[in-house]
Amino acid sequence: MxxxxxxxxxxxxxxxxxxxxxxxxxxxxxxxxxxxxxxxxxxxxxxxxxxxxxxxxxxxxxxxxxxxxxxxxxxxxxxxxxxxxxxxxxxxxxxxxxxxxxxxxxxxxxxxxxxxxxxxxxxxxxxxxxxxxxxxxxxxxxxxxxxxxxxxxxxxxxxxxxxxxRNDYANQWYRPVNLPIYPEEPGNLLQRPNRWQPIGFEEFIDQSGNVIEGGVPPFLGPEWGSVTPFSLRPEQRTTNQRDGRNWDLYLDPGSPPLIGTDRELEYLEGFEQVLVWSSHLDTEDGVQIDASPNAIGNADLPTDPADFDGFYDYFAGG
Incomplete structure (x- = not known):
């Protein structure tokens, strides 16, 4: 030793x-x-x-x-x-x-x-x-x-x-197709709603509490399907093509709902739901939920989105 x-x-x-x-x-x-x-x-x-x-x-x-x-x-x-x-x-x-x-x-x-x-x-x-x-x-x-x-x-x-x-894990090929949105400024220059849009900040504090002055945080990990993985097998990898480049993805769940497809309504409902249910986090609304076993605590949760409306109170929460 x-x-x-x-x-x-x-x-x-x-x-x-x-x-x-x-x-x-x-x-x-x-x-x-x-x-x-x-x-x-x-x-x-x-x-x-x-x-x-x-x-x-x-x-x-x-x-x-x-x-x-x-x-x-x-x-x-x-x-x-x-x-x-x-x-x-x-x-x-x-x-x-x-x-x-x-x-x-x-x-x-x-x-x-x-x-x-x-x-x-x-x-x-x-x-x-x-x-x-x-x-x-x-x-x-x-x-x-x-x-x-x-x-x-x-x-x-x-x-x-x-x-x-070697280059601090920077994206080598991925580039966002939408211009950033700046929350302190009015309007949005979004052109392609089915694609990711960056957000620009005067000051950005990440999840670890690091203060980053100015700039636009990059998309995190879009190319990591090509990184040597752990506990993932080659047969679980799907190779997709876009703009003449291959993009590897493991355990691909398929496309999410998109604007301009037969799942557009599902996209819009999900977008709206994020806004409505985020409002439930307001501590001033006074709404309380009884999650005890005598109330909702022992209920079987719905697994089909079609059953959500009958189970959840969409606007009051819970």
Whole structure:
């Protein structure tokens, strides 16, 4: 095991540990602790679900590979090396898992707005577990080098899985066909109601609380059907064509209701329903709903939209 000898680093890193990011070492496995700190990293990053689904996938798979590579039975997901010897199997696994997760997180969140807050926590957890964060060797079969090598494998994999990580996951081909709508300005220049319209803001606060001055947030993930997936099979992928380009989509539910089709009424009703039911969120309307078992609580919910009108009070709610 690689043990740090930097007493000053130990003290300063220990002080930086956030109790919300990970639990005590004797209560949870190292995999659990690194997963918790991954979730904390996501909370401190931009709100971009497809990116973070990939981060959780790669970090979890990297930890699995670090666990699986020390015996012949389990099959690693990406890291393909012959069975590696370990004197103390569980200790080797803990160490390899920690180095793999540590390196992946420091790489993936290096440009995150929360990196200055999270980086000391990554270091602190390594020190708490008894490992040296400064050890970067990838050659050899000691558990730390193996963990670093696994992280390196996933970092290189992430450069060619079609997520466009190198360019901060920017859309490469998708462009909106509608001009943005600016809520503070009257009117709307919408031309094609069946297509997505961007929204322009003077100041935009994302779901993680990050303030973004000005600009138009992009469509999130329109090209991610081409990103190497987790737990999705090739036969579940549909390739659609538009404007001479292929667009991959997994578990395609088919087209939604659209204007100018035989489902136009369904589109209009859904559009109207969003407006009406959003008004039910007004705390000043005084309407209350009894959802107890003696009232609506035990009722069978309708599954066919044709039955919605007879079940819900459209304008009063509930």
């Amino acid at each position: 690689r043990m740090t000898t930097l007493g000053v680093f130990l003290a300063s890193a220990g002080a930086a540990i956030s109790p919300t990011a990970h639990g005590q070492s004797d209560e949870h496995s190292v995999a659990r602790q690194w997963n918790e700190i991954t979730l904390e990293s996501i909370r401190n990053d931009f709100a971009r679900p497809v990116v973070h689904a990939r981060n959780l996938f790669h970090n979890s798979a990297g930890m699995w590979d670090a666990w699986a590579c020390f015996e012949s039975g389990p099959t690693p997901w990406l890291f393909a090396e012959d069975e590696l010897a370990a004197g103390d199997l569980e200790a080797a696994r803990r160490e390899a898992i920690s180095y793999a997760a540590y390196r992946i997180l420091r790489h993936r969140f290096a440009e995150s707005p929360g990196f200055e807050e999270m980086a000391p926590q990554y270091d602190a957890l390594m020190v708490e577990l008894g490992y040296d964060p400064a050890y970067t060797e990838t050659v050899g079969n000691d558990p730390a080098a193996i963990g670093n090598r696994i992280a390196q494998t996933y970092i290189l994999f992430g450069e060619q899985d079609n997520a466009n990580e």
